[in-house]
Amino acid sequence: MKHLRLLSLGMLGIALVWTRPVAAQARSPKPLLMAAHNVTAEAAGRDNKAVANPGDVIRYALVFKNTTAGAVKNVELVDPLPKGMVYLVGSAGADRPVRVEYSIDGGKSYTARPVVQAVADGQKVEQAAPREMYTHVRWTVLGSLAPGAQVTAELEAQVSGQVNGASGEAK
């Protein structure tokens, strides 16, 4: 994925959370790491890239590494979009084959193409859900992940307050 090289995981105040498995396992995997990268500040050459302004595009990177002794499967990464962030449609991806799905109902359900029903010219039609409705992004890694292997998933979101472009699509 083209943006991965820009990630700076250690510089952006990453909070790490460890949990123990509820089922038996030989070794806990390395917890999920997250990083945030201010794409807008970088492009504008701003000095303080650690602070985001309304309208700035933030690229989030989620790095999951299998630190167990065996392969794992059914790996799902879920990112609830925080309040104040608006997902840039089409920006989610990963460096391995994944299925990307979205929720617009608070994580209750996911679909690859969220739609809403609307009435146009007296007819009920389905329209693509506006990006402001997106609440969660989910990456499902296809296949298994060998010991020591990792998957990096990304998405871009915009700090609320200044929306660039008419369509809201990812750049």
Place this chain on the structure above:
Amino acid sequence: MSRHIKWAYRLALTAVFVSVGGRVAAQTPEGTVIHNTATATYTDLNSNTYAAVSGSVDVTVGFLPGITVADNTPSPTPASPSTADTLSFGVSNPGNGTDSVTIAENISVAGIMTVTGYRYSGTTFATLTDLNTALSSVAIAEAGSITIQVVYDVATNKGGLNTHYTLTATSRRSLTTTDNKTSSISPAQTFCVGTCGGGGGGGGGTRGVIVDGQQHIQKLPGNGYTAVYNVYNGGNGTDGFDLIARRATTGSAPIAIVSVNGVTGDSARITLAPTSGMQITVVYNVADIVGATDSLFLKARSVGNPTASDQDYYDLVVVKPNLTLAKAAIYDATSLPVSGTVVPGNILRYRITVTNDGTTDAVSVQVTDTLPAQMTYLGLANSADWTITQSGGVVTANYTAASQLLAGQSSTFEVRVSIN
């Protein structure tokens, strides 16, 4: 998609239409820490489940400046002159953090308005510097606003003119963030021929049209006479005036209008600055209709407001001298009229009386009398008012008592002759 999900979408739809219409999401306040926590779940190859792991990252929202100026009085039309007029500007902060502003101004055309103060929060500041000093401690919260009133006077005689007042507000935290709005100030114009409210038909003010000199005039038949009027613009702005000359009578009336203010015909148009006047000359001819009367009007009508007008006129009487001459023969010795016959050697006097029974004076009055061949010119008698010469029996008498023989006046001279 399940029925449950579709219902959820429907419920969300109304909110979508409302919030997305402008495609501007709510502003995230400065200093907000956006906390993003993701989770990962997985199983091993035997489908044993494990506790989810999570990671998080924080993004701190910085300051995004924004200044918007709203013009609440975009096109005022104050009187000219007037005082303590106001322009109202709203200065709002659409940025995501508290800010303060400095105010600047620009007036496009000088001399029309004079700013006398700047009012903020009930206090009027004499200068922009004073205002900005006060505003330096005024924090405008996110989505907050303040109102600035500009107090100004309008100078006299500025009706119909226009100037633009531009107020610029600049963020003190981001000097490149600025906005401005412009009000177009157009002082209302008054259109008055003569003093507003007092001219026109009189009333104590300055008349809009008034004859320059004696109103009642006498004129000999002739061409190229001039009648002069003073036309005055009492309005507060530059105005055009249609000048229309006319006579009182029709048909065989003696006056024929030649030109108005140099323009052939009976009308012309002029432009006058506020509270200024101009002398207008109407050229006219007078026909040879002795004793006829007429009037020569000049009307001035505002172009800006054709209902505003004034006029004045000259009364004119056509005058003309009319001389009659009476000649009598009298005895030189007795001064009695000659009666019967005369004999050679008799000395007589020809008494010639010239009377002007016209309506005006006669100038260059001259009498020529060719003596009969039977008479010999001897000299003059009682001819003090005349200068008389004789040559070859032709007597020439010029009235020299005055430059003119007044209307209704008579004068007499006598020539002594003898009978051959």
